[in-house]
Amino acid sequence: MKKIIVLICLTFIYNGLFAQNGSREKIKALKIAYITEKLDLSSKEAQKFWPVYNDYKETIENLKKEERKLMKVLNEVNDNSTDITNKRSEDFINEYLKIEEEKSKTRKKLILDLKNVIPNKKILQLIKAEGDFHKRMLDKIKGHRKRH
Template sequence: MKKILLLCLVIFTVNFSFGQRGPRGKVKALKIAYITEQLDLSTKEAQQFWPIYNEHEEAMENLKRNERKSIRAIKEANGLENISEQEAEDFLTNYVSTEEKKFLARKQLIKNLSNVIPNKKILKLVKAEMDFNKRLLKQLRDRRRANQ
């Protein structure tokens, strides 16, 4: 019964928090529900897990947002052919730096979570995220095929 109440609380909170944000909010809500189901967190674990995980997700989103800005800047310069060698070097330096930051953020997430949930559940989280992303990409591909 506690698990059902916890799942309902998470879904309600997610819908309330992300309901105004359109498709991305819906994807985040589905991801949270999927992770909640896969990890089978106790109430105490969930209370400690979600703030750590949400902070990590926010940091990753900021890194990805900056990455997208760099890519848009290249597109606005009319593609790779029209940027200078120095601009290409700057982009690559930024790219490597961003990838390092993502790695360090992921490493910190695992360290922080190891104080909250068992290592097996952290592995379940890694698998759940990969499975969720695969399912999401499959649904997008299927929708594109259906619309053609």
């Protein structure tokens, strides 16, 4: 029964996903439904899993925002000047590496935290499900663009 409900939700979300310019909220809901289905979490596991996973996603989103800000500044510098100083280049690289390191630490923390919440097998299923979801979304976007 749980799988039927998830599949119905997936269908409605998936069909409306691109009707509203790829709304982030719909994509998030689709991802939640997809992960829930793939991990087949018990209600007890879900109660512990989602707070840990949501904290991880929030931290990653904040790091991605920092990265986008850095890229915006870098693009402005490149657009306005072909001559960026070596010191400024080094600063950008160091900031970029710092963000990448934080993303890596955050991912590692997620996996270690989840070891106390769900079985290792489900952690591996999560890793695969996230990759599969990302690939499906990219394929859907590519298909959508070809039609327009």
